[in-house]
Amino acid sequence: MIELIEFIGSVSRFGFRVIVDSLRRPFEGAQIMRQVAEVGYRSLPLVIASGFALGTVMTLHTRNTLVTFGASSMIPTVQALAFFLEIGPLVAGLLLAGRVGSGIGAVLANMRATEQIDGIESLSIDSFKFLVVPRVAACVVALPLLTLFMDFSGLLGGFLSEFFSSHIAFHLYISRAFSNMSWSNFIAPTLKTAVFGFIIGVVSSFFGYTTNEGAQGVGKAATRSVVFSSLLIILADVILIKLIFFAFPENAL
Amino acid sequence: MTSETSEIRPAVVFDNVSKAFGSKQILRDISFAVPAGRALCILGRSGTGKSVTLKLLMSLIKPDHGKIWVEGDEITRLNEAGLSKVRRKMGFLFQDAALFDSLTLYENLALPLHRLTTKSQDEIDATIDNVLSQVGLAGDKQKMPVSLSGGMRKRAGLARALVLEPRILLADEPSSGLDRITAAEIDELLIRQKTQHQTTVMVVTHDVHGARSVGDLFAVFDKGSLAAFGAAAEVEQSENETARRLISEY
Numbered sequence: 001m002i003e004l005i006e007f008i009g010s011v012s013r014f015g016f017r018v019i020v021d022s023l024r025r026p027f028e029g030a031q032i033m034r035q036v037a038e039v040g041y042r043s044l045p046l047v048i049a050s051g052f053a054l055g056t057v058m059t060l061h062t063r064n065t066l067v068t069f070g071a072s073s074m075i076p077t078v079q080a081l082a083f084f085l086e087i088g089p090l091v092a093g094l095l096l097a098g099r100v101g102s103g104i105g106a107v108l109a110n111m112r113a114t115e116q117i118d119g120i121e122s123l124s125i126d127s128f129k130f131l132v133v134p135r136v137a138a139c140v141v142a143l144p145l146l147t148l149f150m151d152f153s154g155l156l157g158g159f160l161s162e163f164f165s166s167h168i169a170f171h172l173y174i175s176r177a178f179s180n181m182s183w184s185n186f187i188a189p190t191l192k193t194a195v196f197g198f199i200i201g202v203v204s205s206f207f208g209y210t211t212n213e214g215a216q217g218v219g220k221a222a223t224r225s226v227v228f229s230s231l232l233i234i235l236a237d238v239i240l241i242k243l244i245f246f247a248f249p250e251n252a253l
Numbered sequence: 254m255t256s257e258t259s260e261i262r263p264a265v266v267f268d269n270v271s272k273a274f275g276s277k278q279i280l281r282d283i284s285f286a287v288p289a290g291r292a293l294c295i296l297g298r299s300g301t302g303k304s305v306t307l308k309l310l311m312s313l314i315k316p317d318h319g320k321i322w323v324e325g326d327e328i329t330r331l332n333e334a335g336l337s338k339v340r341r342k343m344g345f346l347f348q349d350a351a352l353f354d355s356l357t358l359y360e361n362l363a364l365p366l367h368r369l370t371t372k373s374q375d376e377i378d379a380t381i382d383n384v385l386s387q388v389g390l391a392g393d394k395q396k397m398p399v400s401l402s403g404g405m406r407k408r409a410g411l412a413r414a415l416v417l418e419p420r421i422l423l424a425d426e427p428s429s430g431l432d433r434i435t436a437a438e439i440d441e442l443l444i445r446q447k448t449q450h451q452t453t454v455m456v457v458t459h460d461v462h463g464a465r466s467v468g469d470l471f472a473v474f475d476k477g478s479l480a481a482f483g484a485a486a487e488v489e490q491s492e493n494e495t496a497r498r499l500i501s502e503y
Contacts, residue, residue: 026368111353118313119351122344123365123417124337 014210015202018136021129031134032141039100039135040142044149046099047092051150054087055079055157063165072166073176079158080177081185088151089189090237093196095150096143097229101204104135105225108208109218117209132209136201143197144190151190184248192240196233203229262325264289264421264453265310270319272305279305281477282319287470289324289420292447292454294464296499297474303457304348306474307423310455311345312336323421341369344419348426350410352398358385358409359394362416369417380416388412388442404435411442421453422446428460436463443467461502473499 059079066072108131111117120127159173204225211217263286272280279302287293295303308314309321312328320329323339331339352361359381366377385391388408393401401409407427414422424443428436440463446452447467458464464471471488473481473496481488481496488500 114349114354115347115351116353118308118311119345119347119353119413121313122311122340122347123413124340124369125365126333126337 010210011203011206014206015198017128018133018202018205021126022133022137024129026129028129028134031130032137035134035138036142038103039096039138040145043096043099043142043146046095047146047150048153050091050095051083051088051153052157054091055083055154055159056161057157058082058087058154059158059161063162075162076158076168076173076177077180080155080181083151083154083158084181084186085189086241088154089147089193089196090233092143092147092150093193093200093233093237094230096139096146096197097200097204097233098226100139101200101225101229102222104201104204105208105221105223106218108132108135108205109211109221112209112211113214113218128209132201132205135205136198139197139201140194141197143193143200147190147193182250184250188244188248192237192244195236195240199232199236200229203232262289263287263322264324265293265455266320266322267306267309268320268322270309270316270321272302272309272314272316278477280309280316283474283479284319285472285479285482287453287455289453290447290451291469292443292456292467293470293472294468295455295457295472295474296459296461296464296496297480298495298499299459301474302477303474304425307345307425307455307457310423311340311343341417342419343421343423344414344417346407346410346414346422346424346427348429350398350406350413352401352406352409352413354398357395357397358390358401358412361398361409361413362394365413365417384412384416387415387445389438403430404432404438407431407435407439408442411439415446418450419452421455424454424456424458426458427456428458428463436460437466439463440467461499465500471500 059075062078063072063075066075066078111131117127117131120130155177159170162168162173207221207224207228211221213220265287267283267285270280270283271278283306295306297303305314309316310323316329320327322328324342326335326339328336328339353364356364362381362384363377366372366380372380381394382391385394388411390405390408390412393405398406398409411427422443427439427443431439443454443456444467447454454467456464456467465485470483471481471485472479473488473491473493475493475495480493481491485500488496491497
């Protein structure tokens, strides 16, 4: 129990240092752009393919039930609400925790094991600011954008699935999809993924940057980054949904 | 700090420095001084705290007790900003070079120049070309560290350590894993740096032959303590058997 409290304290202190250092000069713009490309651009194919597949499968599963109750016209609405409110943000977060979290953990742990972090410090460069802050910032910036790609590729997958079943027109599908959507359905859940990005960046950087187990620590850091990031994302999701319902009561359908 | 060392204004002073990792005592009350422009070679069996000594000097780790001075600054009392200024005076050649594997050799050298100097791009390019020619890697600047051989990596690490023109050069086992000829080339570079630029050099090594060609002074560590310190002839006459054996093993 004491170890758990110590761990929470250490990660919290690490996260707080990220926030403080991100407000301090130099702002590491080039490093942040490099990491945004790594975190965001290179995750795009995985996110789009996953969103498309999920959208297709979800429509296949829900169609029969909704048709049974005579609610086939609700298929696009259900698809859009499900993706924009929950599936898109959560799945994008979990995918990024797997792809990027493990990468950040492993890269930083490898840099620690091979003395590259000491090398940066020996050059009078703040290694935390140079290595950790840009990675966390990139996760915070990239995840909401990736979530949008996840949402719309899911919608596209759902449309194609529905098109092959009912030959629904694209403009009708889109019109029905957004008929019950408000901006708060869209903005709040998308922005909550910035918190998921912060969690992924901080947790995976923490395990990579603070490891002292040499080469053996690289694998451990990667695994722990994915496991703890995923768990914390799910936990944060529950809390953030409650907060969103509190701030936007109309979202509590 | 002894009165003798304060009179000659040494570049580096260790004063009763101790360091433990957990329950394992690595260094115990280490005291020595290195005069500016001289080369100290630190010898000793594995695990006796030689590399830890260099990392303490670079403030990559903190001592549990004792004080360390670098050119008159007591680094054990400095904050991060003060440490950054002191580190700026030093270059560190790590055991495995510690080059940033996501950057080319050129970028590895350009990084500190861009961040810590006001040099123009042309000046930076000229500095990098000059340093790379000194270490014999002029034609390899666009290579990634992974594509360099062991000897080339060491020389690249040395180039990065020298690119900011340090007044103190630290080298952690610069000849480990290298054949005798390549090791001699690295030693020659260290000697040239000392004689041509009056750089203070501190080398941790197991290669006694190389140490005797580079070093003016020798420190022999044994079980975390300083077993002998002085010129080669003094260490050869040391009362400590390990020190006598180590300095004679070439």
